[in-house]
Amino acid sequence: MQVTVEIYRQDAETGASRFDTFIREVDPKDRVLDVMMEIKDQDDGSIAFRKSCGHGVCGSDAMMINGINRLACQTLIQDLKGSLIRIEPLKGLKVLRDLIVDMDPFLASLQKVTPYFIPKTTAPVREQKQSIAERQIFDDTTKCIMCGACTSSCPSYWSNGEYLGPATFVKAHRFIFDSRDGGDAERIEALDDRDGLWRCHSIFNCTDACPRDIKITQAISELKRYIVARR
């Protein structure tokens, strides 16, 4: 089938932006990423975008496709209604060039919730025990690929870049609800803050945007309840 692909371009040096339009013959099972790579190969080698695994686990290629944040490697042509494909960079993060946004503030936000495991007890010689049920509690939030689709879809984040944002909450949830972890105090200090959890208004954009289908808004409300219960 034939598709018309409009790709956002932004010159890094001047900041000038435009859309370039390409018409291509594609397979309905092609990933949007395949089509972009084909355009880069055949039409214009200067289009800049990130890519790596190509099947939705590395988190490189989150972008806005037909107005929705998603991964280009996880979106098939047949998933899109119609034959017009409009590709834009994630919102709320500074565009460095074309579809490449500055991920540094996003990663810096994660750092604020101590995003690594802090053992509750001195480690035994062998593994720490954890029941299947305990492992299940934080299963959903371990799935985060750090692509940025959620945080960059959040109106609260758009209006205030200091807001920690949903991806950071997901990371905090993954540790706080892990029965083996003992680092609550440090994390909660960052979460229970003006730029923390309470700025979330349960708009659900993050949940809709997540390419791994993490129930982010639910995780955020679990964190809120947990913090309130501890007070």
Place this chain on the structure above:
Amino acid sequence: MEMLSHDILIVGGGGAGLRAAIAVAETDPALNVAVVSKVYPMRSHTVSAEGGAAAVVRPDDSFEDHAYDTISGGDWLPDQDAVEAFVNEAPRELVQMEHWGCPWSREPDGSVAVRPFGGMKIERTWYASDKTGFHMLHTLFQTSLKYDPIQRYDEWFVTKLLVDDGRCQGVVAIELATGRIRGISAKAVIICTGGCGKVFPFTTNANIKNGDGMSLAYRAGVPLKDMEFIQYHPTGLPFTGILITEATRSEGGYLLNKDGYRYLQDYDLGTPQPQPVLRSMELGPRDRLSQAFVKEQEKGRTLKGPYGDYVNLDIRHLGEKVINSKIPFVRELCLKYENIDPVTDLIPVRPVVHYMMGGIHTDIHGATPMEGLFAAGEAACVSINGANRLGSNSLTELLVFGARVGRAAAEYASGRNGGGRAVAAQAADEEERIERQYRRGGSRSGGEKMADIRQRMHDAMESGAGIYRSAESLAQAAQEISTLQDRIQRLALDDSSQTFNTELVAAVELTYMLDVAETIIHSAIQRTESRGSHQRTDYPERDDDAYLTHSLALRQPGGAPAIEYQPVTITKWPPGERIYGR
């Protein structure tokens, strides 16, 4: 050129690179260690590993059994001292991962769960659902954030190793966000850049896997070992090459030909049973399963699809509950990319390039023959994988040898001086080369198109150096790659920007891939026997008298590599027959 400077520089931020960085920081906190990666670490290809990581954990298992499975699986090409070190240290490394928070799946008693895997005699594969590599990579990345001495250069692309006086003393890299080219000096450099599946057209490998580190070492005069051994995973989705994990078969999946027949029984892999049987049938080694596919294809017993011939993987009998709890990602991938539900439908699969057994020649500490240069993970060849790697050994390998190489490099670097003025001059020359070759040329009219060269390389490798090879097919591929080496000197490029010039990166990556392709082909030409994944139709038998040896491809000025040999280290297990299913 003004140089950046570190004690230890790690190229590559995947599993091996991050494990090495942590090992350096723990060995000597006074050392300043940096990780240079062309992508953010969590985008590295370790993230795609699904099935699990092998280590002896059950009381009825033993190091000897894990070693024997690995050595026979590798068709007696692994170095047995390396394998012994590997199996001994494997459990400690996986427990360490648990202590760093890795969310391993659990048994009902709360201990870490294990599953069976191909070519393994007993259940010893630790797993975290069917996203083990993802969870391991994220755990390592998170843990690395704890260590202040670890600095990162995310999205920096290395173009050259700086070598002076026979010693590796740093790298030259492009900061992709600005286009600035910088020399980074170091007392020791560790290459952890992974494999090079993208040399082939149909691969499970990420777009970033272009053999960067292998080529960098090769250009610096370090041999690449056992490059002829390329693993085809038997079960990739036909259109995309997306991996369907071996765990589908260890949970009980069947491979069926067009008649619904479990064809592996015809290839000396055992007799079909309803339940999975270890080291038998669908749980045979990957090389034998991929070869069986080709034989079925030749007999006309595979199915024809729009994207090539395929067979079916049947997991319907496992039921929705097991599929959802043990291999949920398989279901997700099938639904997303093939629009089929494995709970009710057969999964079409065919062999797909997956892993390089070969790589940069190292000893069991990760040291290469060049002073100051180390390597680990898929980029390296220790060798524990020999002629065919067993599934779930590579995740463990990157931990065991990532940790080893970190300790060895730390020991080497402690108290040593860094790079001098000579490497700064080399870095300046490299900057000039990159500018001249890739930037100043701009849009050269009449130049070569990168996509054409890549396509021709893919065609040459697939038809010349695939599952079965011959002197003739390899000679043709060699001829083509040699022509492409010449053509790539005259590339036409569209992009002249300094900021995220991804076309420039792709052009340099293509030069890396052509180097690696050349070593694969010439190593395969010289090995006139069949062993493991290297199957020569003109030399169908294994030849231990002549080839119980590792090949070492050494770069020669302006032409094909010279191939030298080094004997395999045998400690306890003399070469024998590979027996599966009987």
